[in-house]
Amino acid sequence: MDRSHEDTAERIIVIASRLFSDLGYDGTSIQMIADAAGMSPERIQKMVGGKRELYVRVAEGNQKRQFEALEDLARTHTPDAAGIKRIADRYLQYVIDHPEYSMLWIQRWMSDAADLVEMERLFRTPIVVEVNRLVATSFKPGVDPVLAFWMVIWSVESFLHGGVVEEDGEVHRADDPQSRERFLRHLHAYIDLVAR
Numbered sequence: 001m002d003r004s005h006e007d008t009a010e011r012i013i014v015i016a017s018r019l020f021s022d023l024g025y026d027g028t029s030i031q032m033i034a035d036a037a038g039m040s041p042e043r044i045q046k047m048v049g050g051k052r053e054l055y056v057r058v059a060e061g062n063q064k065r066q067f068e069a070l071e072d073l074a075r076t077h078t079p080d081a082a083g084i085k086r087i088a089d090r091y092l093q094y095v096i097d098h099p100e101y102s103m104l105w106i107q108r109w110m111s112d113a114a115d116l117v118e119m120e121r122l123f124r125t126p127i128v129v130e131v132n133r134l135v136a137t138s139f140k141p142g143v144d145p146v147l148a149f150w151m152v153i154w155s156v157e158s159f160l161h162g163g164v165v166e167e168d169g170e171v172h173r174a175d176d177p178q179s180r181e182r183f184l185r186h187l188h189a190y191i192d193l194v195a196r
Contacts, residue, residue: 009048012037013061016054021103025055025113055113059123062101066127069094070134079138081195085188087135088152092184095160096174102157139195148194152187159183 015036019028030051034041048054073090077083095102108119132146139145163173164183172179 005047012039012044012048013054013057016051017058017061017100017104020055020058021100021107024107024110025051025116027112030054052116055116055119058100058104059119062098062104063123063127065098066094066101067130070127070130074134077134079135079196081138081188081191084135084138084149084152084191084195087131088156088187088191089184091153092156092160092174092180095156099160102160106157106161137196143194151194152191155187155190 012033016028016033019032019036023032028051030041030044033051033054034044037044044054048057069090073087076086105124107113113119131149135149136145139148160174163171164179165171172182174180174183
C-alpha cells in the first residue's frame, strides 16, 4: 500500500471517528462519511471497508493509543494515592486530547450500535483488565479497588462532558483551567480517602 493511500485511509478513519463520536454509529451513514471526506461511498468502502469495518478500525486505534498510554504509566506507577492521582491526571488529559474516545463509549452506554455486541469484549475489556491489575493493590483495606477506580473514571467522564453548574448558572468545564484545577483538587481528595 503506498503512502498516499495510507494517508487517505487514515483521514477517512479520523473523519469516521469524529462522526461516530458526535452522532453515534446508528446515526452515522457511510454517505455522511463519504461526504465529509469528499469521496464516493464506493471509494470509501473499497479503501477501508463499510461502516462496521470503519467502526472496528476506530475502536482498534483507540485501544492501541490507550495501551501505549497505559504502558507509559505502568513504568512509573506506585501502588498508592500518588500513583492513582497520576493515572487520574493523565486520564483527564487523555480524554481532553482524545474526546472521541470517551464519546464513542458514552454513545454505546446509550445503546448505540447495540447489534455490535462484541465491541466491549474486544476493545474495552482488555484495557480494563490491565488497569484493574495495575491498581489492584493501590487502595486501603476494605475498599473495593475496581469500584474505587471506576469512581475516578466516572468522575472524569462526567466532568469532561457535563461540567459543573454553579450558582451563577454557568457550566464550568474542563476547558477552563481554574475549573479543571478545582476538579482535580477534589478528585485528589477523594483518592486520598480511599487509596494507600
